[in-house]
Amino acid sequence: MKKHTIKDIAEIAGVSKGTVDRVIHKRGKVSAKALEKVNAVLNEIDYKPNLLARSLKNTKEYHICVIMPDYKEDSFWLPCFEGIQEAIGEFSAFGIFIEPFFFNTNEVKTFIDVNKKVLELSPNAVLLTPLFYKETIEIVNNYATSNIIVSKFNNQLETENTQNFVGQDLFKSGRIAASLMEIIIPKNSNIAIIHIDEDFNNAIHMQQKEKGFRSYFFELPNSSYQITTYGSKNADLKNKIKYILNISRNLKGIFVTTSKTYRVAEFTKEENIKIIGYDLLDENIRYLKENRINFLIHQNPKKQVFLGLTYLVEHLLFGKEIPAKSLLPIDIINAENLDSYLE
Template sequence: MKKYTIKDIAEQAGVSKGTVDRVIHKRGKVSQKALEKVTKILEEIDYKPNPIAQSLKNNKVYLICVVLPDPNEDNFWIPCVDGVNQAIEEFRSFLVDIKLFFYGPSSTQSFKEVNEQILKLTPDAVLLSPLFQKESINAIKSFRSAGIVVSTFNSQIDLEQAVSFVGQDLYQSGRVAAKLMHTIVPDDHDIVICHFSESLSNAIHMQQKEKGFRDYFNGLKGADHKILTLSVDQADPDQSLVNFLKSNNKALGFFVTTSKSYNLVEMLQDQSHKDIKVIGYDLLDKNNDLLKKNKISFLIHQSPKTQTYIGLTYLIEHFLFNKEIPNKKLLPIGIVNSENLITYLES
């Protein structure tokens, strides 16, 4: 099948190459007669423009900023940096400039300052993890007002201004955790939803997980579990757990809504609680070691590297190749135990 160039089409239509270019890209003025001639030929040959050639011809460098919690303060985000670097490597031959920005995972002020800095750069797009709900909504609105495309990952915010979300259905992952907990905790024991957070009210990802977890048990018939919530005091986590256990001695199952399962297990060991069942998130080294020793029963794998890689790739291909950005991309909810951990670590 012959590959037609703009020159070929111009010769067949009896017009200039510039006229053909204006028709194909729908820009500039073209006479009705020339438009009809060129359009007819394009339809006959089923012409498809070369997106790579187009992106190079535009000679524009697209700036995309990626906003992450600092991986030096929270190891969960290390694979996210790997995902960004993978995308950078794959598109290194194209006119794309990708910049990484880190904020303190427990500091709303740090988050605001980083996004203000990015706003001054006027990038084409921003990919961010909206850890703080209120501040994230304000940042996204500011970006969109400046004409900047915004995509999110890891935590989903119900906001029109965010064009895309890549991650898991966190409500459903909470239900998955509840189903697992129901299989390992006898009906006559209490179950605890454990949050390690400065402000649960501003952490939408933890709220969604708790809601899914509670809704699962609320929908069970004849279940005798009491579902409790523990927000660990970050200033004195050990004492807050001691006080909780003193007044809740029937607590047997703990669902940790973040990657801090290892923190809980370490505190429980100090209190000689050896039969506690723990379900949490993320394949951090400390979590993995405890999973192997069966001190954590299950971990839910959120595929952080894949989240950032896909989210960034969607933005890059949108600018380079004019591809539409999907509104939502939900990743599978991985259930990891001591028996299948190795398969996740090797993948």
């Protein structure tokens, strides 16, 4: 459906733009004849005034940069890019220029380089994924020195000089994964935690998920579950899975801390092993439907980005305070409720 502007409505009704503006916002005097013409057009096109536009009191332009992993290399990030596109469509008419920048999750140098590029652009605000802990600390401090507002999404990094985090409580999501695992595997089985592709020592999101998972089992009374952590590059995962299966005869459950859960399911097809992981990627959905993946934790990446951008936009336009933390629900998906989460 076409979004009609005030200019469009004025031309159709045969009145001035000022007249249309006064009718829509109910301010100033308008003749009865002009009022009738404008209302007829508004009713015909089912016009709904944008509340954000109604409140807008300045014409200053603002630049927001979004820094995130390249969705062409990892499909988990595609919904984030879609969230950016949705925000551009929502806010560009109000003087908000939103510009995405991408880095490679396997190459920390690309993260450093893209942030240097953004810093040189001197935007009003930055929304970033702080995937690399050590590098992010310095980068955020550089933005603060230049009076650039910084918000974070997806990865909860506790650091000064940032305004907001939008995402999930990753420690709790790990505990939820553990509670599900306890239900679906035999008592006191062996469990593997698998981190895929990223440097665990510099990846806070993996650390928090594992800490939450282990804390749940640690607090269980009279339990002797054996939990072992493994890291693997995606390219080496087949051999790593083979190795894990050989050394752990009583392995009954695998917790994957990233969206590449489908890769583990792919290499354990012949085994009676329960798998819990993250995110509604097409490949994960296929294995979930086949009951090769038992549960997925949905992180809602599209909503994370859109909400993070909305907070920045409302702050820049209206001076609205940005909340320090916005935690999204931790949704548990299985084959039975999957359809309700698919658009």
